[in-house]
Amino acid sequence: MNSNWPADLVQPGDLVVVAQGVGEPTPLLNQLLAACPLDVEIFVGLSHSDALTGSAPQRPLVSFGAMGPLGKLAAAGNAEVIPCNFDDLPRLLPLRAQSNLVLVMQVSPADSQGCYGLGMAMDYTYELIAKARTVVAEVNAAMPTTSAPTLPASTFDAVIHTSRPLPIVPTPALDDSHHGIARHILPLIPDGGTIQLGIGAVPSAIGKALTARRGLRVRSTLAGDWLLDLHRAGSLCGEPGSVIISEAAGSEELYEHIATSNAWVRPVAEVIGPAAVASIPRLFAVNSALQVDLTGQVNAEEIDSRYLGATGGQADFLRAAQRSPGGASIVALAATANSGRTSRIVRQLQPPTVTTPRTSIDFVATEFGVVDLRGRTLRERAEAMIAIAAPQHRSSLYEQNGQQR
Structure with a gap:
């Protein structure tokens, strides 16, 4: 292995897939954006760094959504979106790469066995390793060492x-709107339930509201500081395996907690895959829209x-929660955007982009x-939705x- 980026590892026609979130190898991504040939395609995900906020890249980036800085790049024509479920990326990206797949990831220092840990982020790159030409x-x-899987030194070409x-x-x-949403959701989630949230204002407010609960479990691909709030309030079950996540994004205290607690950092397939979710009772998946x-x-x-x-994992989590005994x-x-001028409850979706079908929704909260939309006809659903x-x-x-009203 080498200590510097070897230019010959990336070849014309390659698809370079970059790890996302806290696991983003930002120095490597900056080098790619500055020096890669125009005929190299770069796939990026959710970014928390400043790598994508500078000048426009020389070639369009590709992603599974337009989150954060990717929103502006997509609007300017400098990022393109592959609509797909988050857990389907390990299948789709090799098809796009056509044997020209390069992975770029971030790891923690080697342990006593010479193996490198994946720290705070277990994303699509982990499941692509066996299909990559270069890593x-x-x-x-x-990068703290966590319960995430480790990789031997032989995994890496550089x-x-x-x-x-x-x-x-x-x-x-x-x-007040965020806290209002959380107050309406709190009665739906009992003590001992398993929750899935994300990051952002609404999940943060819901997490704070859920500090009133006890014995909660967590099954979420992404966790924010709401996990720390629940831990400090004594709301979590505390048993090994009761908190299972793929990624974390928040404060230094959150990262320290995940590194030192019983939280499991596991691959996406183990968090939301069919076999993983089949036996989760009382799963309450809460997603934004x-x-x-x-x-x-x-x-x-x-x-x-x-x-x-992005489509992300929303459809998978919401359907899994419906199938979970006692879950929802x-x-x-x-309810509104643009300082109240625009309703986010609409007669028909405009544009007609359906991320999750109506058959997968139990409750909607504003x-x-x-x-509660369960068992309601289309007319009854419309009346209920207008009421919120x-x-x-x-x-x-x-x-x-x-x-008629």
């Missing part, structure tokens, strides 16, 4: 050594022809209430739906 790693001395802090992902400012229509269809991807989100699928969103829209938009929704 390059950033060995970050500041490494670079760094020592840099993990990115801090602060909890967004929470307002950009829009929900009057029948319960969810759009978490596009608004006004701008790609802003929940969609949470603020700051104005929560509705912002008051100033309800008359318009009734008129659009051809209903």
Whole structure:
């Protein structure tokens, strides 16, 4: 293995897949963006660094969504989206690469056996290792060792050594609408339930509300500081295997907690794969949305022809929660956008992007209430959805739906 980036490891026509989130090897990504030939394609995911916030890359990037800085790049035509479920990337990316797959990832320093840990991020790159022609790693001395799987030195064709802090992902400012949504969701989740959240304002508010619960378990591909809130409040079960995640994004304290607690950092297939979720009782999956229509269809991807989100794991988690004994699928969103001018409860999705079908939704919550869509007809669903829209938009929704109030 080498200590510097060898230019000949990336060849014309390659697809270079970069690990995401806290596991992003940012120094390597910066080198790729600056020096790779134009006929090399770069796949990136959710980014918490400044690597994608500078000048536009010389070639369009590819991703499974347009989260964070990718939203602006996609709007400018500098990022393209492959619509897919998050756990399907290990199948789809080798098909795109056509045997020209290069992986770039970040690992923690070698242990006494000479193996490198995957720290805080178990994403699609782990499951692509066997299919890659070349694997390059950033060995970050500041990446904590966790319960994540380790990789022998022979996995890597090259490494670079760094020592840099993990990115801090602060909890967004929470307002009355976020806390209102959380208050409506709290009664749906009992003591001893298993929860799936993400990161962002709504999951953070829900996490704070759930500190009133006890014996909670966690099964989530991504965890934020809400996990730390639940731990500090004594709300978590505490048994080994009761907290299973693939990635974390938050404070230094969160990273330290995951490294020193019983939390398991596991591959995506072990968190949300069919075999993994089949035996989870009382799973409550809570996912955000950009829009929900009057029948319960969810759009978490596009608004006004701008790609802003991703399919991610939403559809998989919501369906898994429906099949879980005693569990439920929940969609949470603020009722309006643009300072209340635009309703996010809509007659029909515009554009007609269905991230999750109406058949996979049990509950929808806004700051104005929560509705149970289970067993309801289309007419009954519409009436229920209008009732949790912002008051100033309800008359318009009734008129659009051809209903009398």
